[in-house]
Amino acid sequence: MGWNLLWIVFAFCLAACAVGFRKFVWFMSVGYGLGIAAGGLAILLIFRRNLTFLSVFQCAVLIFYGLRLGIFLLKRELGSKSYRDAMKGVADATVPLPVMIVMWLFMGVLYTMQVSPVFYRLYNGCTDTFVPLCGTLLALAGAVIEALADAQKSAQKKKDPSKVAMEGLFKICRCPNYFGELLMWLGVFIGGLSAYRGAGQWLMAVIALIAICIIMFDGAKRLETRQKKRYGDDPEYNAYCAKTPIILPLVPIYHLAKEKD
Numbered sequence: 001m002g003w004n005l006l007w008i009v010f011a012f013c014l015a016a017c018a019v020g021f022r023k024f025v026w027f028m029s030v031g032y033g034l035g036i037a038a039g040g041l042a043i044l045l046i047f048r049r050n051l052t053f054l055s056v057f058q059c060a061v062l063i064f065y066g067l068r069l070g071i072f073l074l075k076r077e078l079g080s081k082s083y084r085d086a087m088k089g090v091a092d093a094t095v096p097l098p099v100m101i102v103m104w105l106f107m108g109v110l111y112t113m114q115v116s117p118v119f120y121r122l123y124n125g126c127t128d129t130f131v132p133l134c135g136t137l138l139a140l141a142g143a144v145i146e147a148l149a150d151a152q153k154s155a156q157k158k159k160d161p162s163k164v165a166m167e168g169l170f171k172i173c174r175c176p177n178y179f180g181e182l183l184m185w186l187g188v189f190i191g192g193l194s195a196y197r198g199a200g201q202w203l204m205a206v207i208a209l210i211a212i213c214i215i216m217f218d219g220a221k222r223l224e225t226r227q228k229k230r231y232g233d234d235p236e237y238n239a240y241c242a243k244t245p246i247i248l249p250l251v252p253i254y255h256l257a258k259e260k261d
Helices: 003-021 030-046 053-079 081-086 097-123 130-159 176-191 198-231 235-243
Strands: none
Touching (some): 053 097, 097 198, 176 198
């Protein structure tokens, strides 16, 4: 399993997501991005003598994804009044220190598991290129889609904070940023398909992928619930929801939240 080296990745992820002690939700937002970037950096440092162009590319995608997301979320937290108003009461909850420590450790484990496909490719000395290259290109595409969606949503909200983002990538699904993230982690998982050795390594990678899928669909559900409360009486919003899939383009799943939510 490589525990003798994997703990270093875990330590880097923990150090980066410790920003959550400043604000609890940052364990899962700002700390998430920074934790993934730190995990990618740790892998580069651990295997610095055995790096190939492809392995550097894989780590670079993790670092780009994580830094971009962490910085974006931090700027949104600090600079967007409309976002702070929408999250008021959620982000400001007081959390006991023991709970914060448990969450910190849990997030560190999760982020380590998420970057494990890249780690295991180097740890197991894999030299094939086709499958990991395809996976890494898919991961990069997902990271770019998420970045574009975040930028487009910010621009539309800046133009009119009272309306839901409906232009650009938001024409193909209502949560293109979540869709991009799903592609990102699916690509990371695929990039490690030829590298996993033994049930433990497979289990770590599969659990990480399942976890991120659950988190993204739950995030889309909670976002839909908040939007229903705010825009539910807007005919334009309701028409948009009726014809635009919520998270997967071309897949006719339009709602995740129940009416009673």
